[in-house]
Amino acid sequence: MRLSHRVAAGVDSPMAAAYDGLRAAGGRRPLLDLARAAPAYPPAPEVVEHVAAVAADARYAAQAGLPHLREAFAADLRADHGGDVTADDLVVTAGCNQAFCLVADALCAPGDEVVVARPTYFNHAMWLRMRGVEPVVLEPDAALVPRAADAEAVLSPRTRAIVLVTPGNPSGVEVPPDELAAFADLARRHDLALVLDETYRAFRSTGPHALYAAPDWRDTVVTLHSFSKDLALAGYRVGALAGGEALRRQALKLLDCVAIGAPRVGQEAAWAGLEKAHAWRAERAAEVGARRAAFAAAMRERPGGFEVVALGGFFAWVRHPRRDATTPDVVMALLREQDVLVMAGTDFQDVDDATLRVSVGNLTDVDDLVARLREFGA
Incomplete structure (x- = not known):
């Protein structure tokens, strides 16, 4: 029995689409997964x-x-x-x-x-x-x-x-x-x-x-x-x-x-x-805050032309340098060329203003990310 014609049409989940794109990863280096919005560390x-x-x-x-x-x-x-x-x-x-x-x-x-x-x-x-x-x-x-x-x-x-x-x-x-x-x-x-x-x-x-x-x-x-x-x-x-x-x-x-x-x-x-x-919660919150601060400091020079628009909580809202391409295409290129997975700003709004969501709460090596961004923007 075919039910596809009975299923209401709608927008697919952007998160599912992001992870479907993993097959495009270049595989030259370990994946930097900065798309997921939940902590990567285990519970207390x-x-x-x-x-x-x-x-x-x-x-x-x-x-x-x-x-x-x-x-x-x-x-x-x-x-x-x-x-x-x-x-x-x-x-x-x-x-x-x-x-x-x-x-x-x-x-x-x-x-x-x-x-x-x-x-x-x-x-x-x-x-x-x-x-x-x-x-x-x-x-x-x-x-x-x-x-x-x-x-x-x-x-x-x-x-x-x-x-x-x-x-x-x-x-x-x-x-x-x-x-x-x-x-x-x-x-x-x-x-x-x-x-x-x-x-x-x-x-x-x-x-x-x-x-x-x-x-x-x-x-x-x-x-x-x-x-x-x-x-x-x-x-x-x-x-x-x-x-x-x-x-x-x-x-x-x-x-x-x-x-x-x-x-x-x-x-x-x-x-x-x-x-x-209680102590574990405070330590994890401080850890995420330290990652935000390290990211902010490392991004002040706009490596590869990437610019922080907003930063807080678990995320950074970052503008990418490839203004002649659509942001979804840039996300796929970043994954394919640098093994960095982020979310496109267009997943969260109808306008394409060249923005990306970066889950800095899961960023354990900011120097590695900055090096990849520089190479991408070169």
């Missing part, structure tokens, strides 16, 4: 030890998440941001992407609109379009920071939410806390949701936001979280969302249909990381 030993101890328990967890994980994560959020966030505000999900999908489906119906800042995390845009929801692009300022004052002009009667990612994926840009407060005020005035994806929160360099301090934050603010990056648990598939009761109730109905609940072993791993690996 304390986490591995705890997972081994609880692996025999294969029961469903409570649907909203293991109570001890929700308590631990609520305490973690309070310690970071202050304000009033409790275990009851949280739903544990099978990763942050699932958290976004649940929230988007809870908030929107086909024909609605959601404001997303450029450059846009492609999974957000893909999911919205597959659900018949239109992503409306908010142009950032010259430093790639989205501004609440500019967002008002793109709102319409069909707008249901504003989505921000900070630190940004793909740009690395961090939205300042006062700007996040301005977005929350804008969303509150227009009866919209402000959906804040904080997947790379552990790697930020700016101060924390204070959104949970507002007494009515649950009426407007929804935050999305990942333990994949902070605790190096990508394969365990565990994340979370924080929001008001009505949103959580709808998210739980959706979750019941697609996964029942997040994997129990992943939740136990996340709890162990939060409770037992």
Whole structure:
């Protein structure tokens, strides 16, 4: 039976396409994989030890998440941001992407609109379009920071939410806390949701936001979280969302249909990381920060004509020198000629401004990368 004619058309995953391109690698030297957006290092030993101890328990967890994980994560959020966030505000999900999908489906119906800042995390845009929801692009300022004052002009009667990612994926840009407060005020005035994806929160360099301090934050603010990056648990598939009761109730109905609940072993791993690996978390965040700093220093002379446009969190947004070629072609040439794998900026926006996403959080040898960039641009 042929079903291809029944499958809805859509944009293929850019990440899958990037790794499909590995067959074009030159193979002259080891691959520098700077496309993947998750840490390459393993989880903390304390986490591995705890997972081994609880692996025999294969029961469903409570649907909203293991109570001890929700308590631990609520305490973690309070310690970071202050304000009033409790275990009851949280739903544990099978990763942050699932958290976004649940929230988007809870908030929107086909024909609605959601404001997303450029450059846009492609999974957000893909999911919205597959659900018949239109992503409306908010142009950032010259430093790639989205501004609440500019967002008002793109709102319409069909707008249901504003989505921000900070630190940004793909740009690395961090939205300042006062700007996040301005977005929350804008969303509150227009009866919209402000959906804040904080997947790379552990790697930020700016101060924390204070959104949970507002007494009515649950009426407007929804935050999305990942333990994949902070605790190096990508394969365990565990994340979370924080929001008001009505949103959580709808998210739980959706979750019941697609996964029942997040994997129990992943939740136990996340709890162990939060409770037992404080020093490890701090060391990994400092390590990623040091890699960012080394990358920034090495790129000041624009090796091979490559120029850093923005840098923060886990990523650098870099402009390439081959302006006479399309960026996807440049990505393939960089892979073929230098065995360097990155993501094209066109995977995250409709314009081709010669930009690339580089996962500097996974860059262990900046001198090697710089040498390859110089050779590519020669």
